[in-house]
Amino acid sequence: MTADTNPPTARRGRRPGANATRQAILTAARARFASDGFTATTIRRVAADAGVDASLVMQFFRSKNELFAAVMSVPADALTRFSAAFEGEDDGLGERVVRAFFDVWERDVQSSEPLMAMLRGAIANDGANEQLREFLQERLFVDALASRVPDEDVTLRVGIVSSMLVGLVVGRGVVGVPTLSGAEREQLIALVGPAVQSVLIPGGSR
Amino acid sequence: MTADTNPPTARRGRRPGANATRQAILTAARARFASDGFTATTIRRVAADAGVDASLVMQFFRSKNELFAAVMSVPADALTRFSAAFEGEDDGLGERVVRAFFDVWERDVQSSEPLMAMLRGAIANDGANEQLREFLQERLFVDALASRVPDEDVTLRVGIVSSMLVGLVVGRGVVGVPTLSGAEREQLIALVGPAVQSVLIPGGSR
Numbered sequence: 001m002t003a004d005t006n007p008p009t010a011r012r013g014r015r016p017g018a019n020a021t022r023q024a025i026l027t028a029a030r031a032r033f034a035s036d037g038f039t040a041t042t043i044r045r046v047a048a049d050a051g052v053d054a055s056l057v058m059q060f061f062r063s064k065n066e067l068f069a070a071v072m073s074v075p076a077d078a079l080t081r082f083s084a085a086f087e088g089e090d091d092g093l094g095e096r097v098v099r100a101f102f103d104v105w106e107r108d109v110q111s112s113e114p115l116m117a118m119l120r121g122a123i124a125n126d127g128a129n130e131q132l133r134e135f136l137q138e139r140l141f142v143d144a145l146a147s148r149v150p151d152e153d154v155t156l157r158v159g160i161v162s163s164m165l166v167g168l169v170v171g172r173g174v175v176g177v178p179t180l181s182g183a184e185r186e187q188l189i190a191l192v193g194p195a196v197q198s199v200l201i202p203g204g205s206r
Numbered sequence: 207m208t209a210d211t212n213p214p215t216a217r218r219g220r221r222p223g224a225n226a227t228r229q230a231i232l233t234a235a236r237a238r239f240a241s242d243g244f245t246a247t248t249i250r251r252v253a254a255d256a257g258v259d260a261s262l263v264m265q266f267f268r269s270k271n272e273l274f275a276a277v278m279s280v281p282a283d284a285l286t287r288f289s290a291a292f293e294g295e296d297d298g299l300g301e302r303v304v305r306a307f308f309d310v311w312e313r314d315v316q317s318s319e320p321l322m323a324m325l326r327g328a329i330a331n332d333g334a335n336e337q338l339r340e341f342l343q344e345r346l347f348v349d350a351l352a353s354r355v356p357d358e359d360v361t362l363r364v365g366i367v368s369s370m371l372v373g374l375v376v377g378r379g380v381v382g383v384p385t386l387s388g389a390e391r392e393q394l395i396a397l398v399g400p401a402v403q404s405v406l407i408p409g410g411s412r
Contacts, residue, residue, distance in 0.1 A: 129381060136383045153397070159385040160374060160397060167373015168366060175335060177342045179365040191359070191366060195401035 022060050024050045030071045030117050037120075038068060072118040072131050078104045078111040079140055086144035094197025097161065098189050105169045106185075119170065136162040151202055161199050168192065228266050230256045236277045240323055244274060278324040278337050284310045284317040285346050292350035300403025303367065304395050311375045312391075325376065342368040357408055367405050374398065 028049035032041045043064055047054040061067040085100035086093070104111045118132055137159045146154045168188070172180040180188075234255035238247045249270055253260040267273040291306035292299070310317045324338055343365045352360045374394070378386040386394075 132381050133383050136377050136381065137385050153393075155385045156389055156393070157397065159377065159383050160394070163373045163377030163381075163383065163386060164370035164398075164401075165373070167369045167371070167376065170373065171342055171365065171369030175338050175342065175369075177339050177365050177369065179343050179361045180369060183362055187359075187362070188366070191363065191405055192370075194404045195370075198400045198404055199397055 021050075021052060021056065025052065025057055025060060025067075026071055029067050030113055033068060033071055034113075034117050034120060038064075043067070069131070072114060074118065074131070074135055075111045075114055078108075078115065079138065082138070083140040083144045086141055090148065090201055092193075092197075093200055094195065095189055095193030097196050097200070098165065098192045101165045101169070102185055102189065106173065116173070119166065119174070136166070138162070145200060149201060157200055161196050164199075165192075165196070227256075227258060227262065231258065231263055231266060231273075232277055235273050236319060236323055239274060239277055240319075244270075249273070275337070278320065280324065280337070280341055281317045281320055284314075284321065285344065288344070289346040289350045292347055292354075296354065296407055298399075298403075299406055300401065301395055301399030303402050303406070304371065304398050307371045307375070308391055308395065312379065322379070325372070325380070342372070344368070351406060355407060363406055367402050370405075371398075371402070 025046065029041070029046045032046050032049060036045075041064070043057050044054045046067070047057045050057070057067065061070060081100050081104055082097075085096040088096065105115055106112055118135070137155055141158045141162070142155050145158055149157070151157075168180070171177045172183075172188075231252065235247070235252045238252050238255060242251075247270070249263050250260045252273070253263045256263070263273065267276060287306050287310055288303070291302040294302065311321055312318055324341070343361055347364045347368070348361050351364055355363070357363075374386070377383045378389075378394075
């Protein structure tokens with residue numbers, strides 16, 4: 001689709017397909033990393049899945065590590081939705097955060113696939129580990145909370161809540177604990193919201 | 207060391223070394239599964255590490271899968287300490303559970319190594335996944351809580367708390383989120399105890 005794959009006689013100029021090709025490679029890589037893991041996944045295989053030449057994958061991403069990093073990146077939209085949940089009244093803060101968390105991790109495939117890939121990758125690969133580490137004490141959430149809680153433990157509070165909620169999502173979606181997988185989202189939000197509230201807000205108003 | 211490996215002329219009767227041999231194999235297997243992963247680990251290699259013949263490993267554990275299951279099993283002592291935490295006054299229940307959790311997962315090598323092996327294994331291997339799944343809604347904890355909370359959500363409450371606490375332990379010990387790794391245990395217990403309490407006890411007395 002890009003100038004590089006066109007025959008030399010093709011009309012040159014803008015490459016309208018470049019972004020679509022990049023997306024196709026990312027989609028193929030995400031699925032392949034998720035099913036086969038980092039080690040077993042090859043550039044050649046991803047290229048074949050995406051229907052492009054391996055040299056094109058290298059041209060876009062330079063190495064398997066960089067391709068992996070691109071697949072793992074947390075979508076900006078997901079971060080925005082989390083930080084929005086941290087804003088607003090103290091009242092119901094815990095519930096809003098838990099709800100945003102489930103929305104982003106479970107409902108929306110656009111955001112949940114990269115997040116899940118990051119999570120699975122974090123076990124196998126240090127690069128993903130670094131990204132998960134950053135996500136779990138994400139600056140955006142810390143800043144949003146710091147504006148409300150004048151407390152030096154704000155980063156710790158955010159880290160605790162993020163890692164506990166990731167644990168819950170993993171128990172429900174990856175490990176498949178029957179009672180968690182079978183629970184309604186609203187029931188989980190009702191049970192977990194006050195817990196999150198109590199960690200985020202010192203004194204723990206509802 | 208067992209009767210089967212003794213020469214026929216050896217004195218028969220009690221087999222004082224059998225348990226020690228079994229433990230040596232388990233110790234070697236735990237280290238090997240943790241460093242090389244399930245797929246790359248062989249019975250032969252574990253036997254060599256333990257200084258015994260491969261046939262002896264087969265005799266004790268029958269297959270690599272069963273050896274893996276034995277390595278992953280949650281120590282009975284750890285389960286006992288968790289269920290003890292679920293007993294007693296409502297007051298401080300959340301804090302007791304969090305404290306027991308940290309003790310067993312972080313302080314005591316005897317229990318933390320198999321638990322961590324189970325956790326890492328759950329990503330790579332379905333057998334370990336099954337054990338983690340069971341652990342996260344462990345019958346013992348559910349029964350202990352059910353005796354106090356007359357509520358049909360007891361299994362769900364236990365599942366939520368266990369998976370959230372595993373998330374915290376992973377964020378702290380495996381992923382290495384700086385703010386979590388750097389926090390004092392007591393500070394974490396103070397922040398997380400009330401959250402766990404609010405999930406375990408409807409209405410959430412402290």
